[in-house]
Amino acid sequence: MLSIKNVSKTYKGSHKGVKNVSLTLQQGDICAFIGANGAGKTTTIKSIVGIHSFDQGDITLFDTKLNENPEQFKAMIGYSPxxxxxxxxxxxxxxxxxxxxxxxxxxxxxxxxxxxxxxxxxxxxxxxxxxxxxxxxxxxxxxxxxxxxxxPRLIILDEPFVGLDPNATHFLIHEMKNRAKKGAIILYSTHVLEVAEKVCNKLMILNQGEVVVNDTMQNITEHASLYERFREVTSHETS
Known part of the structure; x- marks a missing residue:
């Protein structure tokens, strides 16, 4: 299990970062991590994989806390920036x-x-x-x-489809599903919402550094597409 509890990270001299991000994923979960540019996705991901320190919170993978045993934690993960x-x-x-x-x-x-x-x-x-x-x-x-x-037991992918041709994209989608069936946990950020909706069973949406959606993909897309839901919670347009 991956447990992220109340993780916050603010960059020095800036208000940019993420606030109180919490997420729990079980073995076999594939979670889409989406948000507008600058929402805090990469900041969160770099905190999870141990590239960035974070100001508060806990990140635990199968009873191993990142802050207490970073080497053991990182040995269990695979990361694509x-x-x-x-x-x-x-x-x-x-x-x-x-x-x-x-x-x-x-x-x-x-x-x-x-x-x-x-x-x-x-x-x-x-x-x-x-x-x-x-x-x-x-x-x-x-x-x-x-x-x-x-x-790896935890696979983290940050915009993995950028630059991949259709054959490589097909492989990656198949591989994600296959590895999840074998018990891997997968978290990936993407702007390709159509793929995320088909592949993922969990969903987290960030908006301006805060979690605005944390649910199953089925619940979120039961009555509308992922694109429509995304627009609802991130658009600043007024009618």
């Missing part, structure tokens, strides 16, 4: 091997996972090329491969 940042002078294979070594993967486990991911993401030839030669979409594929090879 909104902008893929990888070492440009490495080959894709060298980068993957580096990530595998950090997670202490056995060679047999690595080879099995890697063969599957390289094939599904059509990366078998590109893996031997320098990262500096990759397009944005290819870097995104490399990050996804590096994320999935160690079978």
């Amino acid at each position: 909104d902008t893929p940042t990888v070492y440009p002078h490495m080959t894709g294979k060298a980068y993957i091997e580096l990530i595998a070594s950090l997670y202490k993967l056995e060679e047999e486990e690595l080879n099995k996972s890697l063969a599957y991911l390289l094939k599904e993401l059509e990366f078998e030839s590109a893996v031997h090329e320098l990262v500096s030669s990759y397009s944005h979409g290819m870097k995104q594929r490399l990050v996804l491969i590096s994320l999935f090879i160690h079978n």
Whole structure:
């Protein structure tokens, strides 16, 4: 279980940040994390994965608190940022091997996972090329491969579909569903509301740093589309 309780983060010299974010996800949940630009999605995500410290609150994953045991916490998660940042002078294979070594993967486990991911993401030839030669979409594929090879219990994706072609998008949607069925917890931010509505069973919407929706996708979209619900709680237009 992932438990986020009353997490707040404000940047120095600014009122920007998030206030009292709380969320509970169980194994098998896929949660869409949506909001307008600047709503606080990336701030929250970077707090969950331990990149940003937060001012107050608790984040716990399977009885491991992020603030008390960050190394153990981070060993259970896989994270794809909104902008893929990888070492440009490495080959894709060298980068993957580096990530595998950090997670202490056995060679047999690595080879099995890697063969599957390289094939599904059509990366078998590109893996031997320098990262500096990759397009944005290819870097995104490399990050996804590096994320999935160690079978994380919590998968966090920040705008994962940006830069992916239709084949890679299809793979990612299938992989999210498959891993959730096997017990992974998935939280991902997106502006692609049509996909979120079809794939996710949970939903959180942020507006100006505060949670305005925290419910099941079924409850929220029972009488209207996700797009319509999103507009209702985030639009500043007046009729």
